[in-house]
Amino acid sequence: xxxxxxGAGLAGLVAATRLAQEGADVVLATKxxxxxxTSQGTIDVWGYRDGKRVEAPLDAVxxxxxxxxYAAIGVGAVKDGLAWLAEHLPDWLTGDAAANVxxxxxxxxxxxxxxxxxxxxxxxxxxRVVIVGLARLKDFQAALIAGNLTRTGRVEARAxxxxxxxRSGEADSSALTxxxxxxxxxxxxxxxxxxxxxxxxxxAVGLPAxxxxxxxxxxxxxxxxxxHPVFEIPLPPPSVAGLRLNDALTTLAxxxxxxxxxxxxxxxxxxxxxxxxxxxxxxxxxxxxxxADVFVLATGGFETGALALDSYGTVTETALGLPVxxxxxxxxxADYWEAQPLFAAGCAVDVSMRVLDAGGAVVHPxxxxxxxxxAGAQRWKEKSGDGxxxxxxMKAVAAIMGGER
Amino acid sequence: xxxxxxxxxxxxxxATGVGAARDAAMRGYSVVLVERAxxxxxxxxxxxxxxxxxxxxxxxxxxxxxxxxAENAIVGRINxxxxxxxxxxxxxxxxDDPGFADKFxxxxxxxxxxxxxxxxxxxxxxxxxxxxxxxxxxxxxDGTVDGWQLVWGVARSAIGHGAKVLTYHRVxxxxxxxxAVEAVVCHDAKTGEDVRIACSFxxxxxxxxxxxxxxxxxxxxxxxxxGRGIMVAxxxxxxxxxxxxxxxxxxxxxxxxxxTVSIIGTTDVRAEDPDHLEIPRKEVQQMLDAGEVLVPGxxxxxxxxxxxxxxPLVKDSRVSASDTRHMSRGMSVLDHAERDxxxxxxxxxxxxxxxxxxxAEHIIDRMCEQLGDTRPCTTADEPVPGSESGHNYLVTHRxxxxxxxxxxxxxxxxxxPIICECELMTRSMFLDLFEQQPDAGFDDLRRxxxxxxxxxxxxFCALRxxxxxxxxxxxxxxxxxxxxxxxxxxxxxxxxxxxxxDQVRQTALxxxxxxxxxDVEHLPETEEVAS
Numbered sequence: 001x002x003x004x005x006x007g008a009g010l011a012g013l014v015a016a017t018r019l020a021q022e023g024a025d026v027v028l029a030t031k032x033x034x035x036x037x038t039s040q041g042t043i044d045v046w047g048y049r050d051g052k053r054v055e056a057p058l059d060a061v062x063x064x065x066x067x068x069x070y071a072a073i074g075v076g077a078v079k080d081g082l083a084w085l086a087e088h089l090p091d092w093l094t095g096d097a098a099a100n101v102x103x104x105x106x107x108x109x110x111x112x113x114x115x116x117x118x119x120x121x122x123x124x125x126x127x128r129v130v131i132v133g134l135a136r137l138k139d140f141q142a143a144l145i146a147g148n149l150t151r152t153g154r155v156e157a158r159a160x161x162x163x164x165x166x167r168s169g170e171a172d173s174s175a176l177t178x179x180x181x182x183x184x185x186x187x188x189x190x191x192x193x194x195x196x197x198x199x200x201x202x203x204a205v206g207l208p209a210x211x212x213x214x215x216x217x218x219x220x221x222x223x224x225x226x227x228h229p230v231f232e233i234p235l236p237p238p239s240v241a242g243l244r245l246n247d248a249l250t251t252l253a254x255x256x257x258x259x260x261x262x263x264x265x266x267x268x269x270x271x272x273x274x275x276x277x278x279x280x281x282x283x284x285x286x287x288x289x290x291x292a293d294v295f296v297l298a299t300g301g302f303e304t305g306a307l308a309l310d311s312y313g314t315v316t317e318t319a320l321g322l323p324v325x326x327x328x329x330x331x332x333x334a335d336y337w338e339a340q341p342l343f344a345a346g347c348a349v350d351v352s353m354r355v356l357d358a359g360g361a362v363v364h365p366x367x368x369x370x371x372x373x374x375a376g377a378q379r380w381k382e383k384s385g386d387g388x389x390x391x392x393x394m395k396a397v398a399a400i401m402g403g404e405r
Numbered sequence: 406x407x408x409x410x411x412x413x414x415x416x417x418x419x420a421t422g423v424g425a426a427r428d429a430a431m432r433g434y435s436v437v438l439v440e441r442a443x444x445x446x447x448x449x450x451x452x453x454x455x456x457x458x459x460x461x462x463x464x465x466x467x468x469x470x471x472x473x474x475a476e477n478a479i480v481g482r483i484n485x486x487x488x489x490x491x492x493x494x495x496x497x498x499x500x501d502d503p504g505f506a507d508k509f510x511x512x513x514x515x516x517x518x519x520x521x522x523x524x525x526x527x528x529x530x531x532x533x534x535x536x537x538x539x540x541x542x543x544x545x546x547d548g549t550v551d552g553w554q555l556v557w558g559v560a561r562s563a564i565g566h567g568a569k570v571l572t573y574h575r576v577x578x579x580x581x582x583x584x585a586v587e588a589v590v591c592h593d594a595k596t597g598e599d600v601r602i603a604c605s606f607x608x609x610x611x612x613x614x615x616x617x618x619x620x621x622x623x624x625x626x627x628x629x630x631x632g633r634g635i636m637v638a639x640x641x642x643x644x645x646x647x648x649x650x651x652x653x654x655x656x657x658x659x660x661x662x663x664x665t666v667s668i669i670g671t672t673d674v675r676a677e678d679p680d681h682l683e684i685p686r687k688e689v690q691q692m693l694d695a696g697e698v699l700v701p702g703x704x705x706x707x708x709x710x711x712x713x714x715x716x717p718l719v720k721d722s723r724v725s726a727s728d729t730r731h732m733s734r735g736m737s738v739l740d741h742a743e744r745d746x747x748x749x750x751x752x753x754x755x756x757x758x759x760x761x762x763x764x765a766e767h768i769i770d771r772m773c774e775q776l777g778d779t780r781p782c783t784t785a786d787e788p789v790p791g792s793e794s795g796h797n798y799l800v801t802h803r804x805x806x807x808x809x810x811x812x813x814x815x816x817x818x819x820x821x822p823i824i825c826e827c828e829l830m831t832r833s834m835f836l837d838l839f840e841q842q843p844d845a846g847f848d849d850l851r852r853x854x855x856x857x858x859x860x861x862x863x864x865f866c867a868l869r870x871x872x873x874x875x876x877x878x879x880x881x882x883x884x885x886x887x888x889x890x891x892x893x894x895x896x897x898x899x900x901x902x903x904x905x906x907d908q909v910r911q912t913a914l915x916x917x918x919x920x921x922x923x924d925v926e927h928l929p930e931t932e933e934v935a936s
Contacts (some may be wrong), residue, residue, distance in 0.1 A: 038914070048927070107868060107889075108926040109477070110884065116834040133876075138822050140870020147882020151929040172822035222524070236918045302914035311693055311704045311905040332904050336897035337926055343903075343913065359538075370569065382922030 001025065002292040004279060006266045006319060007098040007306070009034030011371025011389035013249040014081065014300035017298075018089075019395040020256035027290060028258050029281055031265040034246065035300055035372070040105075040113070040234040041209065041241025042120065043085060043390065045091060046070070047076060047100060047112035049381025055099055058115050061387065069374040070384070072250045072351050073391040077398070080128065081390030082115060088250050091216040094118045097271050103128075104155075104206060104233050106140055108148025112383055119211060119219035123231035127203040128156050131233075133208075137233045138356055140366040142206035150356050157206075178210035179240040192225035204229040211239040240323055264288075269295070269367075276364045279320065294366045294400050297322070297347070297355070299392070301372035301379070307346060315345045317373065319361075322347055323357045325375040339378045346375035352399035353392055368396040407593075410603040411437045413772070414589045415575055416618050417610035419449035420552065422760050423570075424784075430566035431787070432769065432780040435512040437602050438560070438568060439591050441575035441614075442665035443849040445556035445639060447679075448612045450852060451714025453636050453819065454663035454771070455647060456548035457478060457489055457759040457786045460495055460520060463512030464505070465654055467675060468514035469757075470733060479785045483762070484870050485792035489799065491662055493547025494528055495520075497539035499697045501652050506541040509651055513545075513549030520545050523567065532644050532699045547647035548797075549663045551864040552758060553812065553852040558789035559761075562812065565790060573844065574600060578624035579607060579750070583696060586749035590890045597845045606772055615714040619752050624745045629754060631715035634671035637903055638694045640860050643667045643700050643802065650699070656775075657695025664710060664800065664914040665859060669696045673716070675752035682713035684902040702827030708903040710896075712828075716756040725933040742775065749775075756761035805830035825866035827859020835870060839879050847871075847892040862908075863896050864915030868923065886928050 001024045005016040009032035016028040040359035044056035052062045061078050064070035065287040070078070082097045096102065102110040116124075123129075129149060133142030142159035161349040166173040167182040175293060181187055188211075195205060205223075209232035212218035223230040234241045255259065264283040269276050278289035297318050299306035308318050315326045324345055331342035347357045353368040370392035379385035415426040417439025426438040436518060438444075456580035459473035481488045497503050504523070504597060513520035521544050528542035529535055560570050571591065578590040578601070588603045611618040616629040621742060642662040650658040661668045672688045696703030711898060719737040739752035752769060756764045766782040773780050788795065799805075807829050821831045838850055850856055856870055871889040872878045904912060919925045 038917065107886075107922045107923040107925055107928065109928045138869050138872075141869065142878055144872040144875040144882055144885055147875060148886060148928055151882055151886075153929075159876075166769050171820045218717075234922060236868065236922060239922070241772040247760050248860070252802075268777060289503070290585070300567055301913065305910055309905050309909045311690075311708075315906070332901050334901060336894050336901075342909070343916070381926070383921070383924075385921070 003027070003146060003294045003296065004290045004292040005296045005298055006030070007034060007298035007302055007371070008250070008260070008262070008302060008352060009389065010249070010386055011276070011297060011393045012035055013253055014272065014295070014390055015296050015298060015370055015397055016258045017249065017253040017256050018084070019400065020253065020395065022401045025293070026258045026403070027395045028253065028262060028291060029264065029266055029279070030259045032190070032263065035304065036242045036246035036249070036331065037239055038237045038240040041117060041163065041239055041245055042103070042113040042275070043082065043115035043386040044112070044235070044383040045082070045114040045387035046255070053112060054329045055100060055257045056098060058385065060280070068376045069388045069392060071354070072349055073388065073395050077395040078387050078391035081387070081394040084394065087392060088252055088405065092117050092244050094121060102220060104121045104145065104149055106208070106233050106235050106383060108145040108151075110149070110152055110154060114387065116382060117232065117244070119230070119232045120234070121297070122204050122229035123206060123233065125201065126155065126224060126229065128198060128203045129206050130203045130208045130364050131157055131159045132159040133159060134178065135161050136171055137164060137175065137178060137208060137210070138172065139175060139293065140233070144387055145206070145233070160195070160198045164190055164194055167384035171179060174238055175208060175210050175235045175240050176238045176243070180207070181211040181285055182210055188218055188221040188225060192222055196226055199226065201310060206230060206231050206233055209239070209371065213240055213243060214247065218240070260398060269320045271364065274364055295368070296396055297367065297369040297373060298371045299373050301346060304372070306373050316344075316349060319377050322355050322363060322369070339381050344376055344378055346373050348375050353396035368400065407598055407600040408601060408603070409437060411435045412434070412520070413437070413606045413608060413610045414439060414602050414604045415610055416589070417568070417615070418444040418534060418556070418572060419447050419561070419610065419612055420445070420556055420761035421753060421756065421764055422558070422610035422614070423556050423563060424499060424761040425610055425753070425768055426568050427559050427563035427566065428765040428769040428782060428784050429772070430568040431564045431783050432773070436511060436563065436568040437604070438563065438570045439574040439576060439589065439602070440572045443572050443852065444560055444570070445553045445843070447614070448716065449552045450715050451712050452552060453635070453659060453661045453668045454549045454552065454660065455661050455759075456492060457757060458545040458547040458551040459516060460493065460509070460513065460545040460547065461649060461654060462510050463516050463518050463520070467512055467516040468510070470518050470821050472763060473759050474518045474758070476518070477548065480550070480759065481548060481797060482795060483785065483788045483792060484550070484558055485788060485797050486550045486557045487558055487796050488797045489549045489663075490548065490797050491549050491646050493649060494532065495543040495545060495546045495651040496528065496535065496539040496699070497534065497541040497651045499540065501538050501540070501650065505653070506543060506651050509543060518545065522848060531815060532626060532646060532648065534643050534881050535648065535871065536699060541651065544906060545653060547649070548756065549647065549661055555758070556789055557853060560790070562787070562789035571600070575877070576618060577619060579618070581622055581747060584748055586747065606749045606776065609750060610773065612754055613717040614752050615717060615752050619739070619741070622741070622747060622750055624741055624747065626726060627739060627752065628720040629636060630718045630720060631676040631682070631714050633674045633676040633682050633715055634666050635684050635688050635692065635711055635713045636670040637689060637711045638666040638668050638709045639696070639703070640666060640709045643703070643752065648699050658698065660699050664855065671821055672693035677713060679715040682715055684711045684713050684899070686902060687883045689903055695926055702840065704907060705861070707907040708905070709901045710858070710899040712899050719754050726905050736767070738768065738771065807831070824869045825856050825859065827861055827866070828855040830854050830856055832873060835873060836877050839874065839877065843879060847888050848895055857892065860911060861915065862900060862911065863892060864911065864918055866925070867892055868919070889925070893925070
């Protein structure tokens with residue numbers, strides 16, 4: 001069976017890899033890098049429901065209201081997805097699908113997530129913490145993080161700042177530059193030497209997530225040298241933690257036989273009757289039709305340009321021009337802290353992840369939509385985007401390979 | 406209660422207020438300026454950034470045009486570092502009356518406003534995004550001005566001449582004895598302390614709030630109607646010169662390139678309360694339609710931010726309309742000695758930012774006359790601090806500074822990271838200003854540094870600024886986090902009314918970073934965040 005997956009974020013990478021593992025012929029077409037390098041590099045399932053902390057994320061999925069993507073995805077697919085990720089990325093993901101952990105963020109909040117990177121885990125439940133800032137890394141401000149962690153009442157935190165350059169002659173280094181430096185032998189020893197004199201007994205050490213881009217053991221090495229637990233805190237983009245997952249999943253997809261076409265957007269589709277025959281790839285020089293039996297749309301939401309709002313207030317799905325479900329009433333409100341209804345707009349799908357029209361009918365029997373393009377979630381407020389991506393990918397693959405077309 | 410004593414109290418820290426304070430201080434008076442919030446936070450900071458050539462008024466109000474042309478030259482000199490000499494065009498749109506341009510040229514000649522008709526082809530060559538359907542183009546000497554840079558420059562000059570500038574001091578009472586002003590009482594919002602300032606004269610430069618100020622002195626029936634106008638800033642410079650429609654002044658008839666953005670304005674709608682100015686979506690649509698006439702594709706360009714300002718319109722039957730000696734065009738003076746039998750109080754409102762200096766000269770002339778002093782005005786002769794070189798800024802000025810810091814041979818390894826990439830603001834720029842103004846909120850610093858005013862609207866830099874404030878000891882985590890929350894809340898006021906197109910995508914990314922990754926909304930709260 002020939003399949004085309006559009007988009008290389010978490011949803012697209014998982015769907016493409018799973019399809020290839022199941023024996024499908026898979027082309028992954030993507031405009032650019034997916035969303036993972038922008039993400040926190042953990043796998044959220046559901047962190048906050050109606051503003052309240054969620055302890056058991058799968059229970060929240062089981063109780064998802066109608067219209068939420070999880071109501072169509074169901075607990076089983078989310079569980080399968082988490083298990084699949086943990087099995088295939090053992091270096092980078094760990095955790096218990098049944099319970100959330102609370103990890104410090106780069107502003108000093110305690111944020112719920114489900115699976116996390118092993119190097120982050122010591123941040124969960126640590127009660128005495130030293131936050132270590134790097135003087136030349138501006139996206140990790142230790143005093144603020146320590147101060148806010150202490151204000152949560154769950155942690156006693158203090159801040160120190162050390163000055164270790166990532167590259168000589170550079171005052172303003174990105175997290176990525178630091179991570180590449182940390183991949184080199186010797187960096188952990190430099191860090192340990194700078195941090196060790198400041199540590200008191202029983203303190204865990206919190207660092208920005210820069211401890212190696214491709215080398216899983218840097219954090220453990222540092223912890224061994226210090227004799228203290230060490231944990232990483234994810235940063236805003238460029239997110240090294242997210243890049244690790246991106247690189248690992250991309251490698252996995254390619255190893256499974258997925259052919260990746262990077263750098264060309266999909267701009268439309270051609271149908272025969274109600275079935276999609278091909279999608280149009282705007283490759284350099286001329287358009288190209290990618291013909292396949294099955295198509296999976298995994299382009300993301302407003303953040304990627306997959307959904308757009310024009311100046312007249314109309315929401316569109318930009319790759320294929322599919323119907324979108326838009327919340328009633330005002331799409332954007334005056335209060336920054338409230339959920340913006342706009343961000344719940346997207347494609348509505350059936351339980352097989354096939355796109356539905358306004359009347360609830362399947363638009364194309366061989367077209368599936370997964371991940372951020374789905375309607376009904378406030379992914380950033382709920383901390384639900386990764387679980388939706390993985391769960392919908394598993395669900396769509398099951399439907400495709402199970403012959404539900 | 407703290408006690409101060411001075412000759413003159415100026416109420417209001419907009420362009421008119423700081424101009425009056427500087428003028429009075431330069432004439433040798435002791436001056437205290439009080440402002441309820443930060444300098445330039447009212448009408449002065451909420452305009453389109455135009456430094457008038459006078460062209461806008463050559464047909465409708467030639468007197469204003471002449472004044473603007475003269476003040477344009479003076480302000481460009483004394484406030485050089487706040488002015489960019491962009492030049493400007495008046496263009497006849499495809500459906501506009503081409504005959505207006507003839508009236509325009511005739512009016513310009515009479516008013517002494519430099520103006521020259523140029524070939525449409527030449528205008529399109531210089532401004533390639535202009536509507537190719539324009540029928541005529543006239544070149545004028547419009548410039549653009551950073552209102553906050555101007556106000557702070559003028560305030561620093563006033564301080565240099567001995568004035569005291571008290572921000573976050575709200576006037577709570579004007580004490581009158583024997584038919585004359587005796588003192589102004591203020592509340593210091595930062596310390597909670599009351600301050601009594603004994604004085605012999607008060608200049609009320611409260612703009613749309615001046616009726617409230619006058620009332621404190623017992624002048625009950627001053628009526629000031631706020632005329633609300635909205636502005637929309639578009640990302641990048643769609644044009645590099647000020648582009649005016651060559652028509653009788655109307656809504657949405659001007660596009661002004663200021664720093665890294667282009668600002669379209671404006672509307673004029675009566676508002677009830679200058680503290681609550683809406684940005685109605687309908688008016689945003691009106692601006693986008695008007696922009697489309699000047700620059701095709703305007704609607705699909707990226708809108709970054711919108712704001713509303715209030716023009717103060719005085720409705721007063723007792724304005725001494727016959728006495729024009731002490732007036733500049735568009736300016737209203739209420740002489741409370743004449744009007745209310747109250748000595749030592751003048752209320753001044755209206756006018757234009759371009760003529761702020763002239764208005765100040767007129768009002769201080771009038772004050773001198775009432776005080777029986779003869780002291781000439783010298784404000785046109787002396788540049789404000791920072792403008793001594795006489796160099797106007799260029800859009801690339803910060804890039805030049807950053808390049809210089811990084812150039813080979815400029816010393817050791819550069820140590821000053823860029824905190825706001827959109828506006829090229831460095832760590833030391835932020836921390837140095839914070840050091841000088843330790844009570845400032847992030848919005849106060851933003852107005853002077855442009856922190857968070859570029860395309861990301863704070864998505865990346867807000868967290869860094871918060872952390873630096875904490876790290877440098879200016880704020881503890883509680884105060885810094887409150888400042889961050891307030892900054893995000895306030896940025897949103899100008900964002901949500903214009904969210905469409907690429908700025909929705911940016912906003913989604915910002916939400917992802919700040920709420921998704923950082924979980925800012927679940928930090929421990931310590932105060933209600935006021936909008």
